[in-house]
Amino acid sequence: MGEATTRFVERTLCPLGKGSHATPEFEENKSLCGAGILFMLPSLLAQGLLKAKEVFRLPSSHYYGLESVVLTLAFMALARIKNPEQLKQCKPGEIGRLIGLD
Template structure:
């Protein structure tokens, strides 16, 4: 584990294949860069971002689920992040 790793128990369980996916966790923050794109979550869901992900995509057990991956890709697109 790196020095900046959080939720180490969940990360160890995921690394050993004993966790299907970690649950999303949100914390209070004073300022979040590009935080306005979080308001787009309902629109992304309403437009079907996650409608068929479980049907067409599968990941082995790990820390991140297919839902996590698609949400982060959607947010990256909204923020204009290319890589």
């Protein structure tokens, strides 16, 4: 697990099939790279961003639920990250805190 991992119990239980996906939890941070993206979160939610769970389903034994995947894709677009391959250049802990998982 990475250095920025704070929810290691949930990360450990999901692959074993003993937990469900982690729900995003946003916490107070003093410094977060790309935090300006969070200003768009209320407007994205008002437009129905998370209504995808009414149509699509993911297996419940994964750490990343549908909400987290949709938030990641939306934040990628706002951060001008053109494809998932470019996420390798971002710090995983920073992205995790942006989507509420670390």
